[in-house]
Amino acid sequence: MASLWRAVLGGGSSSQSSDHDGIEFWSDPERSGWLTKQGEYIKTWRRRWFVLKRGKLFWFKDAYVTRASVPRGVIPVARCLTVKGAEDVLNRPFAFELSTSQETMYFIADSEKEKEEWINSIGRSIVQHSRSVTDSEVVDYDARR
Numbered sequence: 001m002a003s004l005w006r007a008v009l010g011g012g013s014s015s016q017s018s019d020h021d022g023i024e025f026w027s028d029p030e031r032s033g034w035l036t037k038q039g040e041y042i043k044t045w046r047r048r049w050f051v052l053k054r055g056k057l058f059w060f061k062d063a064y065v066t067r068a069s070v071p072r073g074v075i076p077v078a079r080c081l082t083v084k085g086a087e088d089v090l091n092r093p094f095a096f097e098l099s100t101s102q103e104t105m106y107f108i109a110d111s112e113k114e115k116e117e118w119i120n121s122i123g124r125s126i127v128q129h130s131r132s133v134t135d136s137e138v139v140d141y142d143a144r145r
Contacts, residue, residue: 026065029053031121034063036108040073045108048072052121055129057098075105078129083122085115098122 031052036045037059048059055078058071079100086097086106094109096119109115 023054025051025058077125
């Protein structure tokens, strides 16, 4: 878990704008809300405010997110392979997991409805942002005739 987060955050040495690629996470998110996540180094569970926007899942200590807010972490969903329920893995209700080829991150929502909404939103974002061929690269063979 720590390796993905450190890679995204650049160990704190990169500039603030490169951490979030100019994404205006403070306005019009695709989804935002409270989730409980495991700490990066000390494996305690902490409640954090999450914001999903343009293929990045940001988290903050509180829900008051402004232009001046600095994310506590960022997960690029394009690196994620699956998002699915994980109640059986954690033995906790409303749990779900987000997996990359190297690691799995666990989250706990406040309700079954919120869990399903987060899974659906993150799943859509994974599909949108991990395409191997972008819309601009699609060749319209019929147009060449």
